[in-house]
Amino acid sequence: NALARVKGNFYPNQNNFFEHEMHIDDEVSKGALFYVNSNNGYTKLKDDIKIDSVENRLLLFDSFIPHCSTNCTDTYGRYNINFNYF
Numbered sequence: 001n002a003l004a005r006v007k008g009n010f011y012p013n014q015n016n017f018f019e020h021e022m023h024i025d026d027e028v029s030k031g032a033l034f035y036v037n038s039n040n041g042y043t044k045l046k047d048d049i050k051i052d053s054v055e056n057r058l059l060l061f062d063s064f065i066p067h068c069s070t071n072c073t074d075t076y077g078r079y080n081i082n083f084n085y086f
Contacts, residue, residue, distance in 0.1 A: 005029075008082075011077060013073055013077055022066040028064060029064070032060050032083040036080055038053060041070040043068070
C-alpha cells in the first residue's frame with residue numbers, strides 16, 4: 001500500500017448550509033475520511049447515502065465513486081482529514 005495524498009479540510013460556518021458539487025478524488029485510489037469534530041455537516045455518496053460528521057469517525061470508500069461534502073451551521077467549522085491511498 002502507498003499513500004497518495006493527505007489533506008486537511010476546514011469548512012467554516014457561513015450561517016447558511018451548502019452542499020458542494022459531486023466530485024471524485026481520482027480514478028484509481030481508495031479514500032479514508034477522518035472526521036475531527038461532530039457537527040451537522042455530512043459527506044454524501046452516490047445514491048444519496050449520507051454519512052454524518054461524528055467526531056473520531058473514519059469513512060473508508062472508493063474515492064473514484066462520486067461524493068460531496070457540506071459545510072456546517074452548528075459549530076465554528078467542520079474539520080476533516082482526507083487520505084487517498086493505493
